[in-house]
Amino acid sequence: MDVISVDEYNAKFNEPYGEIANSTGEETAIKIYKMFNGRNIKFPRRLYSDFYIYEYVKLLIKEKGYDLKNSRDYSKIVNHIISDFNYCEQTARKKLKEMMVNKGFINDSSIYKREDT
Numbered sequence: 001m002d003v004i005s006v007d008e009y010n011a012k013f014n015e016p017y018g019e020i021a022n023s024t025g026e027e028t029a030i031k032i033y034k035m036f037n038g039r040n041i042k043f044p045r046r047l048y049s050d051f052y053i054y055e056y057v058k059l060l061i062k063e064k065g066y067d068l069k070n071s072r073d074y075s076k077i078v079n080h081i082i083s084d085f086n087y088c089e090q091t092a093r094k095k096l097k098e099m100m101v102n103k104g105f106i107n108d109s110s111i112y113k114r115e116d117t
Contacts (some may be wrong), residue, residue, distance in 0.1 A: 009021045009022045010022075017029045046085070048085055050095070053085060056084070057080075057099060068100060074096070077096060081095060081096065
C-alpha cells in the first residue's frame with residue numbers, strides 16, 4: 001500500500017476519520033466507522049476507571065508495603081496516581097481519600113477491609 005499524506009487522508013475521509021486514519025491507519029478508521037457511524041460519541045478525559053485505579057492502588061500497597069497512616073507512604077501513593085494516571089495532585093489526593101473512605105482501606109496485613117453493610 002502506498003504511503004498517504006495527512007492532506008490526502010483529510011481529503012479522502014470526513015473528520016474525525018481523517019485524523020484516525022492518519023494516526024492509526026486507514027483500516028482502523030474504517031473499523032471505527034462501521035462500529036459507530038452516525039453516532040455522536042463523547043470520550044471521557046480520563047482513560048482508566050475508578051475501579052481500575054482502586055485495584056492499582058490496592059496492589060501498590062501490597063507490593064510496596066505502604067502504610068496509609070504514614071505521611072511519606074501516603075505521598076508516594078499520591079505521586080504514583082499523579083504520574084501513572086495523569087491526575088493533578090489535588091485530584092489524586094481526593095481519589096485516594098475517597099478510596100480510603102468508600103472502599104474501607106485499613107492499614108494492617110490484609111491491606112484493606114471492605115465492610116459489608
